[in-house]
Amino acid sequence: MKAMERTLIGEASQHIGAVVKLRGWVHIRRDHGKLIFIELRDRSGKLQLVVLPDKPAATLVAKEVRSEFLVEVTGLVKERPVKAGQEGVAPAVEIEVDKLIIVGRPEGELPIDVSALDLDLNLETLLNYRTVALRNDKVRAIFEIYSELLAAYDEVMRAGGFVEIKTPKILEAATEGGANFFKIKYFDRDAFLAQSPQFYKQAGMSVFERVFEIGTVFRAEPHFTTRHVNEYTGLDAELGFIDSVEDVMVELEKTMQHMFRRIGERCSAQLGRYEAVVPEAVAIPRIRLSEALQILKKEYNKEVENEDIDGEGERMICEYIKKTSGSDLVFLTHYPAHLRPFYSMPSVDDPKYTETFDLLFRGLEIASGGQRIHSVSQLTASIEKKGLRLDDFKHYIDIFRFGVPPHGGWGLGSERIVQKILNLGSIKEAVLYPRDVKRLAP
Amino acid sequence: MKAMERTLIGEASQHIGAVVKLRGWVHIRRDHGKLIFIELRDRSGKLQLVVLPDKPAATLVAKEVRSEFLVEVTGLVKERPVKAGQEGVAPAVEIEVDKLIIVGRPEGELPIDVSALDLDLNLETLLNYRTVALRNDKVRAIFEIYSELLAAYDEVMRAGGFVEIKTPKILEAATEGGANFFKIKYFDRDAFLAQSPQFYKQAGMSVFERVFEIGTVFRAEPHFTTRHVNEYTGLDAELGFIDSVEDVMVELEKTMQHMFRRIGERCSAQLGRYEAVVPEAVAIPRIRLSEALQILKKEYNKEVENEDIDGEGERMICEYIKKTSGSDLVFLTHYPAHLRPFYSMPSVDDPKYTETFDLLFRGLEIASGGQRIHSVSQLTASIEKKGLRLDDFKHYIDIFRFGVPPHGGWGLGSERIVQKILNLGSIKEAVLYPRDVKRLAP
Numbered sequence: 001m002k003a004m005e006r007t008l009i010g011e012a013s014q015h016i017g018a019v020v021k022l023r024g025w026v027h028i029r030r031d032h033g034k035l036i037f038i039e040l041r042d043r044s045g046k047l048q049l050v051v052l053p054d055k056p057a058a059t060l061v062a063k064e065v066r067s068e069f070l071v072e073v074t075g076l077v078k079e080r081p082v083k084a085g086q087e088g089v090a091p092a093v094e095i096e097v098d099k100l101i102i103v104g105r106p107e108g109e110l111p112i113d114v115s116a117l118d119l120d121l122n123l124e125t126l127l128n129y130r131t132v133a134l135r136n137d138k139v140r141a142i143f144e145i146y147s148e149l150l151a152a153y154d155e156v157m158r159a160g161g162f163v164e165i166k167t168p169k170i171l172e173a174a175t176e177g178g179a180n181f182f183k184i185k186y187f188d189r190d191a192f193l194a195q196s197p198q199f200y201k202q203a204g205m206s207v208f209e210r211v212f213e214i215g216t217v218f219r220a221e222p223h224f225t226t227r228h229v230n231e232y233t234g235l236d237a238e239l240g241f242i243d244s245v246e247d248v249m250v251e252l253e254k255t256m257q258h259m260f261r262r263i264g265e266r267c268s269a270q271l272g273r274y275e276a277v278v279p280e281a282v283a284i285p286r287i288r289l290s291e292a293l294q295i296l297k298k299e300y301n302k303e304v305e306n307e308d309i310d311g312e313g314e315r316m317i318c319e320y321i322k323k324t325s326g327s328d329l330v331f332l333t334h335y336p337a338h339l340r341p342f343y344s345m346p347s348v349d350d351p352k353y354t355e356t357f358d359l360l361f362r363g364l365e366i367a368s369g370g371q372r373i374h375s376v377s378q379l380t381a382s383i384e385k386k387g388l389r390l391d392d393f394k395h396y397i398d399i400f401r402f403g404v405p406p407h408g409g410w411g412l413g414s415e416r417i418v419q420k421i422l423n424l425g426s427i428k429e430a431v432l433y434p435r436d437v438k439r440l441a442p
Numbered sequence: 443m444k445a446m447e448r449t450l451i452g453e454a455s456q457h458i459g460a461v462v463k464l465r466g467w468v469h470i471r472r473d474h475g476k477l478i479f480i481e482l483r484d485r486s487g488k489l490q491l492v493v494l495p496d497k498p499a500a501t502l503v504a505k506e507v508r509s510e511f512l513v514e515v516t517g518l519v520k521e522r523p524v525k526a527g528q529e530g531v532a533p534a535v536e537i538e539v540d541k542l543i544i545v546g547r548p549e550g551e552l553p554i555d556v557s558a559l560d561l562d563l564n565l566e567t568l569l570n571y572r573t574v575a576l577r578n579d580k581v582r583a584i585f586e587i588y589s590e591l592l593a594a595y596d597e598v599m600r601a602g603g604f605v606e607i608k609t610p611k612i613l614e615a616a617t618e619g620g621a622n623f624f625k626i627k628y629f630d631r632d633a634f635l636a637q638s639p640q641f642y643k644q645a646g647m648s649v650f651e652r653v654f655e656i657g658t659v660f661r662a663e664p665h666f667t668t669r670h671v672n673e674y675t676g677l678d679a680e681l682g683f684i685d686s687v688e689d690v691m692v693e694l695e696k697t698m699q700h701m702f703r704r705i706g707e708r709c710s711a712q713l714g715r716y717e718a719v720v721p722e723a724v725a726i727p728r729i730r731l732s733e734a735l736q737i738l739k740k741e742y743n744k745e746v747e748n749e750d751i752d753g754e755g756e757r758m759i760c761e762y763i764k765k766t767s768g769s770d771l772v773f774l775t776h777y778p779a780h781l782r783p784f785y786s787m788p789s790v791d792d793p794k795y796t797e798t799f800d801l802l803f804r805g806l807e808i809a810s811g812g813q814r815i816h817s818v819s820q821l822t823a824s825i826e827k828k829g830l831r832l833d834d835f836k837h838y839i840d841i842f843r844f845g846v847p848p849h850g851g852w853g854l855g856s857e858r859i860v861q862k863i864l865n866l867g868s869i870k871e872a873v874l875y876p877r878d879v880k881r882l883a884p
Contacts (some may be wrong), residue, residue: 008603023683023847042683043603043651070845103683106844107818131841134649143650147606154596161450161485164589166675166856168875169611169658170624172882182612184626184635187664187879193626200875203884207576208585209485216611216658222629233608241465241484241545376549395884399573402548403512405465414608433610433642437629440614442645442837 010044013093015077022047022095023103025135026069028115029062036062040073040095048080048094049073061100067115068135070104073097112136123426130433130442141270142430146418148263150214153235153414156258157212160251162237165211167200169193169218173392180220193218196411198343201238202372203399205407209240217411222437226426227311227364227416231435238409245345245355245371248408249286249331252359252367255412256329257281263421274422279328279361285321286331286357292317307336315363333357342386343379345371345408355408362420369410376400452486455535457519464489464537465545467577468511470557471504478504482515482537490522490536491515503542509557510577512546515539554578565868572875572884583712584872588860590705592656595677595856598700599654602693604679607653609642611635611660615834622662635660638853640785643680644814645841647849651682659853664879668868669753669806669858673877680851687787687797687813690850691728691773694801694809697854698771699723705863716864721770721803727763728773728799734759749778757805775799777812784828785821787813787850797850804862811852818842 006021024042031037034053039046051062065071075095082092112119114135119126126133133139157164174181174192181192197213204211217234239251260278264271271277287295292309296302300316309317309332321330334353337346344354356370373379376397383393390397415430428434433442448463466484473479476495481488493504507513517537524534554561556577561568568575575581599606616623616634623634639655646653659676681693702720706713713719729737734751738744742758751759751774763772776795779788786796798812815821818839825835832839857872870876875884 025845043605068845070847104816104845104847108843110844131645131648132844134645135844140649143607144605146608150606150608151596151600154593158593163485163586164592165585165874166588166592166658168673168877170660170673170877170882182626182628184624186624186882187662191882203573203576206573207582214656216608218612220629231610231612374546398884401550402552402574402577403467403510403546405512405546432607435610435612440612440628440633442840 008044009040009042009047012047012077012095016079016093017077019074019076019098020095021072021074023070023072026065026067026071028067029065034059038062038065038071038097040071049075049097049100050094051097051100055097058097058100061102062097065100065102066106068106068110069102072101072103074099123428127428127434127439128442138273141267141273142418142422142424143432145263145267145270145421146414146430146432148266149259149414149418150233152259152262153212153214153255155262156255157237160210160254162210162212162239163204163208165197165200165204165208165213166215167194167197167213169216182218182220193220195219196234197236198341198411199396199399201236201409202343202396202404202407205238205240205374206399206402206404209405210238212237214414224437225311226428227419229415229427229431229434229436232427232431233414235412235414236409237412238407240405240407242371242406242408245333245357245369245408248369248371248410249284249333249357252369252410252412253284256284256359256361259417260421271421276422278421280326282325282327284329284331284359285325285327286333287321288334289332289336290334292332295320306339308339314360314365318360318363329359329361331357331359340370342382342388343372345373346382359410359412361417362423364416364420366416366420367410367412369408371406371408374400374404374406450486451482451484451489454489454519454537458521458535459519461516461518461540462537463514463516465512465514468507468509468513470509471507476501480504480507480513480539482513491517491539491542492536493539493542497539500539500542503544504539507542507544508548510548510552511544514543514545516541565870569870569876569881570884580715583709583715584860584864584866585874587705587709587712587863588856588872588874590708591701591856591860592675594701594704595654595656595697597704598697599679602652602696604652604654604681605646605650607639607642607646607650607655608657609636609639609655611658624660624662635662637661638676639678640783640853641838641841643678643851644785644838644846644849647680647682647816648841648844648846651847652680654679656856666879667753668870669861671857671869671873671876671878674869674873675856677854677856678851679854680849682847682849684813684848684850687775687799687811687850690811690813690852691726691775691799694811694852694854695726698726698801698803701859702863713863718864720863722768724767724769726771726773726801727767727769728775729763730776731774731778732776734774737762748781750781756802756807760802760805771801771803773799773801782812784824784830785814786824787815788824801852801854803859804865806858806862808858808862809852809854811850813848813850816842816846816848 024040027039027041029038036051038049051058075097077093080092080094119136171192171194184191213236217232264278296313335356337354340354340356344356347353358365359367415427418430419427466482469481469483471480478493480491493500517539519535522534522536561578613634613636626633655678706720738755777798779796782796782798786798789795800807801809857869860872861869
């Protein structure tokens with residue numbers, strides 16, 4: 001029996017027969033006659049503490065603790081009897097408590113029973129009590145998966161030779177022709193919050209060829225839906241020297257498959273809490289938007305306006321694709337020019353359409369992308385055709401004066417991916433502290 | 443001789459004897475009689491193309507290209523004679539051009555000769571022509587190192603069990619007691635841009651124990667210095683169940699050493715362009731601020747006001763530490779309470795001081811951190827003592843009601859690290875598209 005430094009619960013089974021020191025939260029306390037059992041929780045897992053009656057000091061402290069008390073415990077790591085069916089897995093251990101100290105205690109009762117398997121709160125309550133609710137295993141699991149998603153994106157981008165950039169979020173002008181910009185007071189003048197890193201990613205094409213950014217995106221859209229928030233984390237990429245938009249889709253397909261695979265491998269416990277599975281790595285079908293609209297008409301008797309697909313149509317087409325090809329994802333391609341920003345590359349065979357795509361995942365658009373215009377003359381013509389002012393795009397047009405290769409890229413919504421992996425009712429559940437039209441706190 | 447798919451310059455030496463297709467920028471063209479040599483550049487490196495006179499079509503195109511033209515070339519990969527002293531390294535290759543196509547061309551002359559070893563521009567010109575200047579190898583190197591720095595931070599954090607979080611940048615109130623917030627118009631009300639993820643990181647302490655964030659930080663400071671920008675990328679971390687602030691410094695020390703090591707290993711070419719070396723992994727000295735001020739007085743005859751060290755003092759103390767201990771970094775500890783935010787943990791032995799630190803690197807403060815207050819009563823007392831309104835901190839105080847472990851963390855400025863590694867004159871050189879009081883473009 002040797003004295004040990006502090007360890008984590010997840011590593012306790014490596015120290016059977018030794019005395020260890022652990023710190024964590026009391027998950028549940030259970031009294032059995034003179035024995036007290038405490039389930040202790042830290043970031044690495046849960047573990048049972050046993051307080052024997054021959055330890056009067058520890059017993060006194062143990063009688064005082066309740067759920068969510070913070071404690072430090074010193075004790076002997078003992079192997080627990082192996083349960084049937086659990087043979088071969090890491091040995092289950094418990095701690096025979098020698099010393100117990102209270103490190104912190106909640107003020108009164110928690111507003112939520114965070115030890116419940118499922119919190120079953122309405123969205124507003126869940127978000128109002130966000131910090132407390134996060135102590136619940138099922139809620140916390142969302143953000144453990146989210147952290148893994150960010151790592152996976154970073155990993156696949158770097159493996160593909162992409163350079164990570166950080167671009168400014170405060171802009172001089174509300175470009176991109178959109179109205180959905182937040183205005184800010186910037187010293188003695190007005191400025192705007194970036195609603196995408198589009199222009200700066202494209203500027204990177206003349207230098208790095210391949211860039212990616214993980215960054216905040218601000219959208220002043222007055223939406224009240226299950227799929228919109230006003231601030232989110234965009235996973236952006238742009239790649240140069242492409243032959244066509246197909247190169248962009250191939251890269252995004254590879255990216256999605258890598259992210260799903262890594263989450264599937266590393267987050268099985270978290271996925272299990274939602275009975276969720278990540279999509280299989282099957283080829284993602286590509287269909288033209290116009291063809292998708294015909295399918296909607298034929299299969300679902302649904303007509304759309306303005307050649308544009310709506311949320312319901314996106315759900316239907318995903319259902320159809322899943323049924324016919326087995327894929328949870330689908331690329332809709334060749335959006336009409338009137339639905340796309342001025343920098344979208346027109347199709348050569350019919351400039352009414354563009355070399356663009358949306359990527360849908362289980363009924364929801366999660367990414368938008370395409371090939372971009374890379375010549376100054378084509379770009380200025382496109383800006384004027386959209387009725388925008390050339391003066392507003394001076395710095396942007398300058399990017400292309402000295403030769404930028406054919407390129408394209410995407411903007412991918414990180415939270416929507418997690419929302420659809422776990423089948424969450426609202427994207428707000430997948431954002432740590434979401435912002436919407438009404439919510440700026442906590 | 444077999445036909446090949448497109449390859450990168452950096453991989454050409456793996457295809458000796460094969461025909462490959464390459465795309466890139468013309469770095470320089472040189473004519474030698476009837477022979478034309480083109481140095482081609484892509485994201486992976488540079489390579490020589492040789493256009494022989496017996497290829498009249500390719501020669502015609504080659505005569506047209508100038509620096510920064512975009513071309514696609516098809517040709518045979520041939521080994522070049524090994525230079526003395528280069529034996530054993532990857533074989534040098536060149537391309538005997540079969541076919542040359544112009545993919546894109548600059549409009550007129552570039553405003554800068556980007557092929558120069560050193561651009562030698564003043565800062566304003568460099569930033570006005572930022573996108574063009576980035577084509578220069580030495581300028582681009584800054585951001586290749588920066589990308590590696592971000593990867594290294596992510597890597598060391600995850601290895602330490604930290605969960606990556608993304609916290610909101612739009613806040614309801616200008617908290618933290620600072621005046622340096624940008625105000626934004628948020629639908630029908632006012633809001634503010636976050637000047638740190640402090641409160642949300644601390645909220646994470648009740649859940650994840652260890653969190654990190656790589657995110658945009660907005661500071662409405664009207665500074666005109668070589669070390670301030672109004673928007674930067676913060677490398678934040680917070681860790682729970684600490685024994686003291688020393689645990690935080692140990693973790694930050696490990697983090698810095700990992701980042702320096704990875705940059706040293708992977709960016710030797712980029713560092714070489716600046717004749718720069720990353721710091722050696724020696725132990726970082728910790729000295730109390732009061733002791734540092736005594737050293738300034740004794741060694742440099744420098745007096746400070748308000749018990750606060752200034753920029754000059756930071757440079758002097760780094761010089762002194764380097765001389766006496768060999769370290770490029772130093773922790774200054776125990777800042778007086780009047781210089782630190784209300785959430786700083788007071789020292790037990792003398793509450794005039796705090797359990798906080800700044801980390802200086804080659805004369806510049808790159809990080810600020812410390813242990814935080816984690817009890818509600820101590821926190822409310824501290825807020826009132828600073829003359830702040832409790833009402834403004836309701837959500838923040840709520841975090842601590844249900845038990846948060848002793849914790850601390852840091853905010854680290856990513857761009858300042860690169861600035862000091864490369865000894866750049868201004869932090870603005872280390873920001874892709876910097877924002878200052880006067881600059882919002884490009």
